[in-house]
Amino acid sequence: MTTSSTALRDRPVPAPAAAARSPEDPVDRRFTALVPPPYRPVLGGSGHPLERAVQVGRFGPAEVHVMPAGDRAAVDRLPSAVTVSVILPLTGWIDVRHLHRSFTAVPTRSIAVLSPGSPxxxxxxxxxxxxxxxxxxxxxxxxxxxxxxxxxxxxPLRFTPHVVGAAHRDVVAGTVQLLAQAAGASGRLTRLLGSQALDTLLLALPHSHSAALAEPTTTASGAAVRDTVDRIVAEQAAHYTVGELAELAAVSLRTLQAGFRAEYGCTPQQYLRRSRLAKAHADLEAADPAGEMTVGDIAARWGFYHLGRFAASFRERFGETPSEVLRRS
Structure with a gap:
């Protein structure tokens, strides 16, 4: 939905009483369920909206914040001059004026992408x-x-302010929710998730270099691809990001992707995921059902931090759930 600058300026923001909802509203429950304890947002209250935003996780160069419902607000300056901000409304709507464009971001349909260096x-x-x-x-x-x-x-790198469409929105929303659910993570996990956030924004959102990224690239040599496969096979736990594998092979990520498609008919991300699913399957078969090792422990070891998605991918590949494999081991 696009609005004119005049409409954006003149549209009245509804009074809080007009938008009041019960704390038991299912939308509220779905919203708070995205963020694990102890980061439950408090719905309602007062104060500057940016001050009330809750940082739920930091993953290297990426941060996830939650903005609770409760106060109407207007923000007319950049919160930071050095960050790209992607805002996903979960309830309500957000009017945005950015880079001479005006639009409204609404749940499930659109997101706002704010580049630094402009009001x-x-x-x-x-x-x-x-x-x-x-x-x-x-x-x-x-x-x-x-x-x-x-x-x-x-x-310079500059993103398109307004992103509409299921493909863009759903990919970004999935990554943001994954980061929110991994709040409190530390060590290597934060670096893996931070790397995923960078790749998601660069590859899923339109920006000033998107066309160049879509151009054909060279193909990695068979030796570089085999060296990468050897490193994946030798993993004892989730260790590498795909970007790190490309660096170790001394090729660009796009070149490595082309090499994997030529050699294996898949991307290095897909190959890595299949390998880690197979290793998780082997660990579950070897685990003691009465022991301390859980499905969650094994999933995290192999870089799967969303148990629901891990279980779905596992069942799709092996025809049974991780719990079923663990119980009969």
Whole structure:
């Protein structure tokens, strides 16, 4: 939905009483369920909206924040000059004016993407709640350099402010919710998830270098692909990101992806995922059902941090659930 600048400026923000909802509203329960304890947002209350935002997790250059419902608000300045902010409304709506464009972001249909270095205006009614992913622009630029040869880059990295469509929105929403659910993680897990956040924004959202990323690339040699496969096979736990594997093979990520498609008919991400699913299956078969090792422990060991998605992928590949394998081991 697109609104004119005049409509954005003149639209009245509903009073809190007009948007009041019961704490038992199922939308509220779904919203709070995205964020595990002890980071339950408090619905209602007062104070500056940015001050009430709750940081639910930091993953290297990426941070996830939750903005509770409760107060109508308007924000007319950049919260930071060095971050790209992706805002996913969960309830209500958010009016955005950014980079000379005006639009309204609504749940399940659209998100707002705010690039640094330019002013914006955000306005939302009291019943609006949202998740926000904030990523350091320097880290995104460095990641872009690993994906794209210098000869194909020109100008700064700048994202399209308004993103509409299930493909873009759902990919980003899945990553943001995964990060929110992994709040409190530490060590290597935070680096893996931070790397996923960078790749998601660069590959799933339109920006100033999207066309160059979509251009054909060279193919990694068979030796580079086999070296990467050897490293994957030798893993004793989730250790590498795909970007790190490309660096070790001394090729760009896109070149490695082309090599894997030529050799195996899949991407290195898919190959890595299949390998880790197989190793998780082997660990579950070897585990003592009465022991301390749980399905969650084994899933996390192999880089699967969302148990529901892990179970679904596991069952699709092996025809049984992880719990079933553990019980009969």
């Amino acid at each position: 914006f205006l955000l306005r939302w009614p009291a019943h609006t709640s949202s998740l926000a992913l904030c990523v350091d622009i320097a880290a995104l630029t460095e990641r872009l350099e690993a994906l794209l040869p210098e000869r194909h880059r020109s100008g």
